[in-house]
Amino acid sequence: MERSTLVARGIKKSFGTQADAPVLKEITVSFTQGMSYAIMGVSGTGKSTLMHLLAGLDTPSAGTVFFNEQNVHKMSVQEQASFLRSSVGLLFQLPYLIKELSVCENVMLPALIAGGSQANSLKKAQHLLECVGLTQKADARPGSLSGGQQQRVALARALINEPAFLLADEPTGNLDERTGAEMVDLLLRLQREWQMGLIISTHDVHVAERMEHRYRLHDGMLFDEVMVREKEASEVVLTR
Ligand SMILES: Nc1ncnc2c1ncn2[C@@H]1O[C@H](COP(=O)(O)OP(=O)(O)OP(=O)(O)O)[C@@H](O)[C@H]1O
Ligand SMILES: [Mg+2]
Incomplete structure (x- = not known):
């Protein structure tokens, strides 16, 4: 099977004037069909903003999102409708x-x-x-x-x-812990059976830990969670 890719290159997003700090500063990340990804981050860090950009629902202030090397912001109306209909599925x-x-x-x-x-x-x-x-x-x-x-x-x-990718923006945010865990079970089962790409944004570390790849949004940038942990560990060593 030819695997689809969803790639953000140098994404920036500001909502207000130039004086306002951008919500997303410089995001470059690549997602592959068949894998599961978590985007973690506290409230207001820009998780939904990033998900909307990846789905082509909003345009970045700079940078580009590509679906299989095609710029999602430069698609014709028909191409964009088809992308939204059948390349990405959205869950809020x-x-x-x-x-x-x-x-x-x-x-x-x-x-x-x-x-x-x-x-x-x-x-x-x-x-x-x-x-x-x-x-x-x-x-x-x-x-x-x-x-x-x-x-x-x-x-x-x-x-x-x-869809090749399911973008799920805090899909368990409104559910109790057990129902949320069942929802994650279901998402992962279908992701594996159908070989979709699953990108899930969440506050919940238990949800994030079940994904193959984990990123953390902080201060407008996206960090590989493994690297964040290594950095935290080295800071602990340094401050001892
Ligand atoms: N359409 C908009 N106009 C102006 N500001 C916006 C808009 N959308 C988002 N923002 C701002 O961008 C920042 C990030 O918002 P976003 O909704 O992406 O955060 P989030 O990480 O999804 O938060 P939460 O976990 O609460 O859902 C916030 O400061 C928000 O006020
Ligand atoms: Mg949100």
Whole structure:
């Protein structure tokens, strides 16, 4: 299988005037399909900002994001729509389901928008609901489901077009510890089975530790977590 890549090169992002410190200063990082990654960092360090840039939902002040060497900010409208539909799946802290539609219709929607037939989209949605353990809830309204169940519906919806990467921005942030851990189990199981790239932002060190690669956002820059630990260890030695 040819593995897709998602690469940020020299990303900077400021929101305010030039006098305001940029949220992201100089981020260069490369993600490969089939691997799992955590982006850690305290609140306000720019995790969501970075995830939005990687998904091409926002444009950087400088630098570029490439999907398979293609600049995601210079895609045509059609190319960008196709990238968002089928190359990256997005999962947020809240499920953002459409409450007037059934669970199954919510999951089907991106497949229908991508031009899939009703019958094929239904078949895929039913399979995904089985994967996330919600077959029994297919005809229910999202409002009648628990928070954890709704987040699993959002996951099924994010995966229906078989994306190369799943970008999950604090997907367990709103769940209790046990439900959050189950969500991570499910994310990792599907990531391995489908050989997706999983990029998950989190405050939670227990979630991060389950990913193959870990980065920490701090002061607008991204640090390899292994290097951060080595640096902390050397500082401990130096201060003794
Ligand atoms: N659209 C925007 N306009 C202005 N400032 C913004 C915008 N989006 C984010 N910011 C600022 O950028 C900084 C980083 O925000 P971001 O949401 O990326 O942090 P985060 O690490 O995801 O935090 P959290 O863990 O609380 O979700 C914050 O100071 C925030 O106020
Ligand atoms: Mg955030």
